[in-house]
Amino acid sequence: MQIQALAKFLNAQVDPTLSEEITGVGTLEEAKASELTFLSNPKYISKLKDAQAAAVLVNPAFTGKSAVPLMVVEDPYLAFAKAIELFHAKPTPPAGIHPTAVLGQEVVLGENVSIGAYVVIGDRVQIGNDVSIHPHCMIYDQAVIGAGSLLHSHAVVRESVQLGQRVILQNGAVIGSDGYGFAPLKDGSFYKILQAGTVVIGDDVEVQAHAAIDRATIGTTKVGQGTKIDNLVQVGHGSTIGKHSLLCALTGIAGSTQIGNHVILAGQAGTTGHLQVGDRVVAAARTGISQSVPPGKQIGGFPEVEHKLWLRMMTQLKNLPQIVQRLRKVEQKLGIR
């Protein structure tokens, strides 16, 4: 694609005298001389001097030096995302229903549905238009898959679970397996509580590989519109995750937890159950949330504190051996020890 046409497509400004043919996209380190790259994290500005790219997407505030011609755009990361789509086709699953797929009774199928080999679909399942289900997925009875959804291989949608529209499940994502609910008996054993509830997933949610979202005991585990759940995340039974939130890899949400909208929980974070995390809370990696958190807080540590306080605590913890030495000196001076 010619560079001026590309800039126009991306709503970007570029030196009008340029006329290169852009053949693809690449990272700052790897982009070839005919490829487009981008800079959105200022941390990488020094890499610009060695970059080989034909042009670099930067935002209007960029004032640094660059050996590479600038392509100025309000949101370089988003523009780059759109450029990727120009040069790379999304994989398209084959049309139609593979003859080996096993469909239950009274399954309702939308138009333009792709169902792969060995997919098993239970009774009374509803599948919307333009849904793609890769091989080896299992849809239990009475589940609903909203229009435009994409299920990668080995994804599981359990009985009565509802997925909204354009939901993406990566490989092995499990929606609606039994919650971890057991009543302790007097002899120290446990009585399994029938997990009779379900899960409802909003539109535009993505659940990545091997994440497990448990069905509620009664009622509903909910994931709000646009939320993105990373690999190997657990969401406990009866929890509610709001809209447009991010749960990063290996995070664990206990049961009956309420997470707000626009919340970010970084990797390996966790919550205990029966608490509320307010809208726009940002929890640093491995934050262990043990009490309800008001909206807008930036938190870290376990139990959670303000993120800045936690950073200070950790710095001073590093100095603890020295602090003890200083205390010892003071005690000696005072003849206490």
Next chain:
Amino acid sequence: MQIQALAKFLNAQVDPTLSEEITGVGTLEEAKASELTFLSNPKYISKLKDAQAAAVLVNPAFTGKSAVPLMVVEDPYLAFAKAIELFHAKPTPPAGIHPTAVLGQEVVLGENVSIGAYVVIGDRVQIGNDVSIHPHCMIYDQAVIGAGSLLHSHAVVRESVQLGQRVILQNGAVIGSDGYGFAPLKDGSFYKILQAGTVVIGDDVEVQAHAAIDRATIGTTKVGQGTKIDNLVQVGHGSTIGKHSLLCALTGIAGSTQIGNHVILAGQAGTTGHLQVGDRVVAAARTGISQSVPPGKQIGGFPEVEHKLWLRMMTQLKNLPQIVQRLRKVEQKLGIR
């Protein structure tokens, strides 16, 4: 179900003048005016005033106010579990063996077995009476599945692994994949050690979604009767988990670890290998157990300490910036700094 009949079924006391028809069960927040709810966690007592339910299960010690008629029973949580079963049927897998299931040679099948589509069963596998195996499960050669067990889709039982009776595997649970055993060589590479052992799972164990329990190098990884293993838990090779213990989500048990009976490891806990955790130990969320723990201890932190000490440590850690200020003042007064 009529409320007096329900109370009788649950061995509970209720105002004998009541005669409502109970149509279902619900949480404190969600129960409708004709539904039964329960209160077992005193934390939620304030929710009773807004509850809509027809009756609330409480224990005899309950003295609070309630707009909702009380149904008094020794163990409200257990009674609620039994009430759920009255109003919600357990899903029943279809009877018989699906024609697409692939069975190996000399497979021994009990009576009343349900085997779903595309299940693959190896040679010389033994399957007890009343076992249900959902689609896409894989049972390797010579495995044994005890009577009454239930395997959800994509569960894996590796070669020679033995499951006891009434074992439940949720979706994607893997029992008996290779342990993480590698001998370091002089050139810095690793020699894979053949994992020739197996796994034995006791009666009434439940292993939830995507948990992975590794086979021993030689000998046996063991999980005792009644133990419940949550989503995304790893149990290392050659470890022994006792009876009626709980391993909560994202917990990691290293190899050759011995966990006692009635132990609770809360979410994201972990152990290093080659140690013993005594009976009835309770480890708070994210406890990192690095040494053997005597029976009955309540622990937290990493490395683990008494849970109460850990809570105090964390509180004072929060005060560390102030502690340093106080020390500075002392030093100034003494002319040390």
Next chain:
Amino acid sequence: MQIQALAKFLNAQVDPTLSEEITGVGTLEEAKASELTFLSNPKYISKLKDAQAAAVLVNPAFTGKSAVPLMVVEDPYLAFAKAIELFHAKPTPPAGIHPTAVLGQEVVLGENVSIGAYVVIGDRVQIGNDVSIHPHCMIYDQAVIGAGSLLHSHAVVRESVQLGQRVILQNGAVIGSDGYGFAPLKDGSFYKILQAGTVVIGDDVEVQAHAAIDRATIGTTKVGQGTKIDNLVQVGHGSTIGKHSLLCALTGIAGSTQIGNHVILAGQAGTTGHLQVGDRVVAAARTGISQSVPPGKQIGGFPEVEHKLWLRMMTQLKNLPQIVQRLRKVEQKLGIR
């Protein structure tokens, strides 16, 4: 096998007057009177007095007492690994392609390939000689599986991913699912960035159960030769893991991270993204790496510090309640409080 022949096979020294028949191998605790055992961890030396084994593999530096005849060898652990192979056969998958396997167009198959029931293989996939693929695996279009590789059931190799030679995927390992890449939009929602890159896995790599290695957005996520990735590990998009490194269970590698060669990350460790971990770094369990780490460091804690410092910090943290008491005494003596 006769004990002298076994010693010869293992390049070990044993009392030449012994002539027992060795019938197997076992752990120190479990080995029977006709079995071989080993001692490599000095921690277990006390167990030798109760051992029943016919002989125990020890290294030449061993000077302890043993009721069991010694079999002296340079590397007892490696020798034991080789002894296991003498007495236990590796499971051999059935030869040939199961009639239920679904192969796409232009699939290139090497010689002596084993493909199990219900395996699904996409278009233009290349499969090397002596590859074994267990039932229920899914190989997407254009993937390459190197010679001698072994894929256990439910393993997934996504589109265009390349596996080297002798790669082992345990059950449910997912190579190449979409990276967690989303561009934030002004309205607070996220725009999914097409994950157009891939994953390249080196020779002799093993990826264990339910580990998830994400494909790069553009470019390549790389895992170097000989590296072993444990159960439930996440590797983020665009990261590079070096050669002969160990990533233990439940570890999370964020995106764009570079991990060197011969690195060990113990269980539940994690890294934030966009950093470098040098060669031969050893990170203790649950280390949270937040900045680049020079080669050869031994680290622990979160944020990471030298492992020895971290141990000291944790010891003194335990003493923090006492430290505060000491400070209070000092303040009282000075009349400050």
